[in-house]
Amino acid sequence: MNPSGALNPSPRTLDVESIVHFDQLVTSGAGSMHGWHAQSLDLRGRSRELKMMDPQGAIFLGCTFDDGIEESLRSRGALIFPKMRGVPFNPYRGTLYTASELYEDISTTEYEATLDARIYQWSILPGKRASLDATLAAALHDHAIGDALDELLQDGDLAGTKLVGVMGGHAAQRGTKEFADAARLGRLLAQAGFTVATGGGPGAMEAANMGAYLSGLPDADSTAALETLASIPGFRPSVTAWARRAAAVVERYPEGAATLGIPTWFYGHEPPNLFATHIAKYFANAIREAILLELCNGGIVFLPGSAGTVQEIFQDACENYYGAPETITPMVLVGRDHWEHTYPAWAMLRSLAAGRPMADRIFLVDTVEDALAVVAAG
Secondary structure, X not given: OOOXXXXXOXXXXXXXXXXXXXXXXXXXXXXXXXXXXXXXXXXXXXXXXXXXXXXXXXXXXXXXXXXXXXXXXXXXXXXXXXXXXXXXXXXXXXXXXXXXXXXXXXOOOOHHHOHHHHHHHHHOOOOOOOOHHHHHHHHHHHHHHHHHHHHHHHOOOOOOOOEEEEEOOOOOOOOOHHHHHXXXXXXXXXXXXXXXXXXXXXXXXXXXXXXXXXXXXXXXXXXXXXXXXXXXXXXXXXXXXXXXXXXHHHHHOOOOOOOEEOOEOOOOXXXXXXXXXXXXXXXXXXXXXXXXXXXXXXXXXXXXXXXXXXXXXXXXXXXXXXXXXXXXXXXXXXXXXXXHHHOOHHHHHHHHHOOOHHHHHEEEEOOHHHHHHHHHOO
16 A cells, blocks of 8 residues: 555655654754655754755755755755745645645635635646646645555554445435435444545545544434534535534534545545545545555445446456455445446446455445445454
């Protein structure tokens, strides 16, 4: 698993992850910064330390320095990627997003003024998808998000957890059985010790993230939250109203369980949901899709959906078809009528699996309780 896209980890480089880390290295007697990679650090007030060390071979991405230090470092051999002007996001950010960041002040601000909306608006300006500066900014951003996702899963809050993906349609409306089923699945998975990962959008994705987020609360609180959300069924016609209703639930229950959302600005019509505590939002949808499927080491549950969910089924099936037996994780399709008749993906999936190691790792079940039983069995 390598969300950052690096070809391989290198023992010759050192990620300087924070000012505290930088200070620890200096205090320990470091004289050279060769191989150091510093990203989005505010190094003002560290001029003396930066001047006394040899910066040959160091890389600084989007860092802030006292006046004159950037020129000094560059003249002595450091590679410095400057902050990019006119871009509404930090291409070198060191952490994933949170809902409160993407939807800052949503209780008093219209969605169109939020960071999430402003970034999407920037991405679709005429010529942005073809201009060098914009594509470079987006690529650097997605690499930084992948790097932050690596850190989250290797050393951060989700280190050592078993991720189960929940895939499903964005069209599932709050207040419907489909939404309630997805929320119950997320709740059951989290209570069984799994971390729920979704595409981070609305519909079944929001429901699964919400169910997991509230999994530590009594059933009555989860039911009350569903009822609160149901008064604004979907993000059309107003993303603002939809987001504010979710924000009210989060405000009422601020200490939810950790969940992961991996959405994309490629689909600007799908706002990210507010129940993912860690949001890895990408510009490139293809990268986002591949990473989401790759991370789910506990298996993937596919709820009823349409084109996007069908694509995810067979993208995951392709990985399992060619993968080593040890890498194959359960694929669980929920809803016999949907996957046998409405969108008959099951017949094709079963044909693909025949005679392959994946054959005993694909399942068609009726309920989310059945899906949990399959995933829990490993």
